[in-house]
Amino acid sequence: MSRKSCLTLICTTVLFCFLCVQSSSSYCPDICQCYNNYLEETVWNCTNLESVGQLWNDGRLPLYGDFQQPDYVQHLHLRDSKLDFSENLLPHFPNLKTLELSRNLINCSKRLVWLLQLSDKLQEPENIHCTSPQTFNGTQVLKALQLIYDVGSRCPERCVCELAHVPKDDQYVTVSVSCNNLGFTEIPKILPANVTIHMDLSNNRIEDVSELAKNPSYSRVTVLYLANNRIQSITSLENSDWIEQFSLLSLQGNLLQEIPTQALSNVFHHQDINGVRMLLSNNPWKCDCVTITRFQPFIAKHKQLIKDVSNVTCGPEEGESAGKKIISVELNSVCNTGGNNAINLMDVLNVILALLTLVTIGKLLYDYYAYRKTGQLPWIASKLP
Incomplete structure (x- = not known):
């Protein structure tokens, strides 16, 4: 390559670099006022944005190396705008020192x-609040985002976790955890922390509910839907902390x-009647004499709490009682059958026989004592030939 050609190439390269730097350092969005502060740091002051894309006149976020990438911006002020960030701005402002978001509508x-x-x-940041969605209306932005992050990081795999209620004082935050119809065979072990949880585990293949009793995370689950699973028993919940504090438990279709x-x-005796x-x-409820004499009074007494009491029926294998509403089953028809009468008669005969045996033994002991003392035989013995 000739010396002239090399010189031309060098000049072209220098000119290109100069144009790149000049283009980058002089770029300012049409909707912003751009200037250098007293420290010679670049400030973008932007108002009335309808989208973040307006920071670039073509509406496209720049890629690394683009002339319009504002890596020289140290202070970004976005005011009086409606901001729904669809993309992380952090990579596009790598040298940012301050960010102002006052007086904005923030989703x-x-x-x-x-x-x-x-x-x-x-x-x-204490003066920057969410304006949407309604769940976060009035909540400080950083507090809301921290909640969103914390809940998302501990959401059970494949489930959907959403903040359902966030009071302004951050007390009693409620999270909805939906794990409906995911083919689960076990109750998840990990849940969002430090929040009240409403959980839906319906339409799975869960058989065991002992996780509710042994996992402290479930002490915060107050609403639990377990409909349409394969649960055969909830005796593992007896005397557990969880059963003492739930407000809704759905066990339909198990x-x-x-x-x-x-x-x-x-x-139920200790719970607020309007709170559980x-x-x-x-469910295929048993309707034999032993079971129904406990279950029927229970649902009758608590029919205000058992919301589907009129649809609680005897199982298909309960003979003549199959399909009958348990609340309406007559105990006489279950407990006083002919077979039971026969059993009761035998019990009476056994008692009579036992009493006669005791009387006979007592009489023998008395006669023996009298014979030893007086030498006289019992009256019946003296009459025998």
Whole structure:
């Protein structure tokens, strides 16, 4: 290559680099005022944005190396705008020192969680509040985003976790955890921490509910839907902390034949009658004499709490009682059959026989004592030939 060609190439390269730097350093969005402060740091002051894309005149977020990538911006002020961040701005402002978001309409969603990485750069964060969705209306942005992050990081795999209620004082935050129809065979072990949980585990293949009793995370689950699973027993919940504090338990459509009525009666006795509910229909309930004499009074006494009491029926294998509403089954028809009468008669005869045996033994002992003392035989013996 000739010396002239090399010189031309060098000049072209230098000119290109100069144009790149000049283009980058002079770029300013049409909707912003751009200037250098007293420290010669670049400030973008932008108002009335309808989308973040307006920071680039073509509406496209720049890629690394683009002339319009504002890596020289140290202070970004976005005011009086409606901000629904669809993309993380952090990579596009790598040298940012301060970010101001005052007087904006801010949609707090998981797409904005990246803002937590700029919490130390955010100006007056205590004055920046969510305006949507309604769940977060009035909540400080950083608090809302931290909640979203914490809940998402401990959401059971494949489930959907959403913040359902967030008071302004951050007390009694409620999270909805939906694990409906996911083919689960076990109750999940990990749950969001430090929040009240409403959980839906319906339409799975769960058989064992002991996780509710032994996992402390479930002490915060107050509403639990377990409808249409394969649960045969809930005796593992007796005397557990969980059963003492639930407000709604749905057990519809399982394989339950009986439940610990005494334990539940104790719970209902201490619970606010308006604060606890159960759903028990579509189970193959036993209706034999022993079971129904406990279960029927239980559901009759607590029919205000068992919301589907009119659909709680005897199982298909309960003979003449099959399909009958348990609340309406006549105990006489279950407990006083002919077979039971025969058993009762035998019991009476056995008692009479036992009494006669005791009388006979007593008489023999008395006669023996009298004979030893007086030498006289009993009266009946003296009459024998």
